[in-house]
Amino acid sequence: MDTAEQLSAACPVCESTDTRLARVRSAFWHNDRLVVIEDVPALVCNACGEQFYDDTAVLMIDRIRQAGFPSEDAVRELRVPVFAFGRVGTTDVPSPEASSFTAALASEVLIRS
Numbered sequence: 001m002d003t004a005e006q007l008s009a010a011c012p013v014c015e016s017t018d019t020r021l022a023r024v025r026s027a028f029w030h031n032d033r034l035v036v037i038e039d040v041p042a043l044v045c046n047a048c049g050e051q052f053y054d055d056t057a058v059l060m061i062d063r064i065r066q067a068g069f070p071s072e073d074a075v076r077e078l079r080v081p082v083f084a085f086g087r088v089g090t091t092d093v094p095s096p097e098a099s100s101f102t103a104a105l106a107s108e109v110l111i112r113s
């Protein structure tokens with residue numbers, strides 16, 4: 001797969017061909033641990049923001065996942081704030097549109113393993 005072919009790839013979400021190569025940060029659930037991989041080469045859609053990986057990146061991520069994301073290989077650690085759903089300081093009830101948008105965004109950011 002050559003680079004020119006990748007750059008002209010259409011986004012699988014919105015079918016835009018306006019995509020770019022970038023290094024991204026992705027979060028994964030591994031059992032009850034939230035782990036982050038930085039500097040993952042990805043194709044990013046300039047239209048909708050969706051990120052997708054080539055076969056090499058998927059293989060590398062799978063290799064780290066199969067190793068169980070060993071803590072001794074981590075380059076650093078992040079502190080992550082945790083919120084209880086429904087207890088964030090607002091009495092506003094989100095509209096159904098807002099709820100479905102949030103769900104779509106969460107599925108982009110957090111890929112369950």
Ligand SMILES: [Zn+2]
Nearest residue numbers: 011014045048
């Ligand atoms: Zn797109």
